Amino acid sequence: MGGGELPGLLVNEIGGIHGILHGHVALLKKHFYLITMKEFLENRKHMSKKVQAIYLWWHKPIINRELLQSLPNLKVIANSGVGMDHLDLKLVASFGVKMANAPYAVSSSTADTGMALLLASARRLVEGYHVATSPGMEYSEADLLGVEVTGATVGIIGMGSIGYKIALRAKAFEMNILYHNRTRRKEQEEQAVGATYCEKIDSLLQQADFVMVVVSLTPQTHKLIGKREMELMKPTATLINISRGAVVDQEALVTALQTGVIRAAALDVTYPEPLPRDHTLLKLKNVIITPHLGIKTDKATYMVTEEAVENILAALNGLPIPSEVLPS
Ligand SMILES: O=CC(=O)O
Numbered sequence: 001m002g003g004g005e006l007p008g009l010l011v012n013e014i015g016g017i018h019g020i021l022h023g024h025v026a027l028l029k030k031h032f033y034l035i036t037m038k039e040f041l042e043n044r045k046h047m048s049k050k051v052q053a054i055y056l057w058w059h060k061p062i063i064n065r066e067l068l069q070s071l072p073n074l075k076v077i078a079n080s081g082v083g084m085d086h087l088d089l090k091l092v093a094s095f096g097v098k099m100a101n102a103p104y105a106v107s108s109s110t111a112d113t114g115m116a117l118l119l120a121s122a123r124r125l126v127e128g129y130h131v132a133t134s135p136g137m138e139y140s141e142a143d144l145l146g147v148e149v150t151g152a153t154v155g156i157i158g159m160g161s162i163g164y165k166i167a168l169r170a171k172a173f174e175m176n177i178l179y180h181n182r183t184r185r186k187e188q189e190e191q192a193v194g195a196t197y198c199e200k201i202d203s204l205l206q207q208a209d210f211v212m213v214v215v216s217l218t219p220q221t222h223k224l225i226g227k228r229e230m231e232l233m234k235p236t237a238t239l240i241n242i243s244r245g246a247v248v249d250q251e252a253l254v255t256a257l258q259t260g261v262i263r264a265a266a267l268d269v270t271y272p273e274p275l276p277r278d279h280t281l282l283k284l285k286n287v288i289i290t291p292h293l294g295i296k297t298d299k300a301t302y303m304v305t306e307e308a309v310e311n312i313l314a315a316l317n318g319l320p321i322p323s324e325v326l327p328s
Pocket of ligand 1: 080081082083084106294295
């Protein structure tokens with residue numbers, strides 16, 4: 001069995017779709033005795049006492065009451081990303097277990113995903129790809145006319161670390177920047193990226209050519225962007241969502257895209273993920289969808305593991321957890 005004195009870390013699997021990447025195993029093994037869910041389930045009695053921490057990779061393993069009840073020595077659950085909507089925070093806290101996310105590691109790569117979608121939609125990259133790779137395909141010049149990004153207005157909803165990095169990038173593209181956030185950023189921070197605060201989301205929606213949704217999914221932000229909000233947007237505006245699918249009312253979005261209420265959408269997140277094969281969103285020409293590419297770069301995924309290691313070690317040593325998440 002092995003494991004020595006190292007604290008036991010439960011992970012869903014190594015490799016595969018829901019498993020930590022092989023390149024991270026050495027880093028984790030330096031600090032922890034790794035236990036996969038398969039090993040745990042095969043030898044539950046022995047393993048359950050060893051587990052002191054869980055590392056969630058893409059929402060796995062699934063944390064429920066039964067699992068929490070079976071882990072008497074569990075002290076902390078560390079997430080490999082920033083969004084914690086997949087976890088019942090109150091339930092976990094009721095077991096005296098701490099939680100942490102990884103906001104620093106993900107901010108640049110996720111902001112890049114947002115900008116990539118903005119540019120791809122503005123300049124009709126996907127339609128252009130189909131034209132270029134289908135010789136003989138009929139199209140008119142007008143079919144590929146895009147929207148000029150320079151001088152356009154981006155409205156960022158959610159100005160946390162990812163939103164701020166989007167503003168930095170938008171500034172480099174000479175865009176006008178509006179933002180909405182629960183709390184206003186400091187004046188120096190606004191000035192550094194040239195961002196203007198909109199206290200009301202409505203005024204941002206009315207002015208933006210590109211609306212970028214970056215908020216976390218909470219009961220307060222569920223379907224934050226619905227029919228009413230889309231109708232406030234300009235008919236020439238594009239909606240970009242890199243947060244969670246459920247922040248946007250997807251039925252309302254389909255109608256808005258079909259009836260010209262808004263120009264286009266670019267979505268890295270949907271509900272469910274992936275969408276069923278026959279979903280209308282997959283058939284609309286004015287939509288770009290990517291499979292939750294968010295943080296997925298080699299560097300960012302490694303950094304989330306480093307951030308998780310830091311968080312877990314702090315929790316196990318009774319020190320303040322750098323990115324602790326508390327139930328609200
Ligand atoms: O989706 C990615 C994250 O929550 O960091």
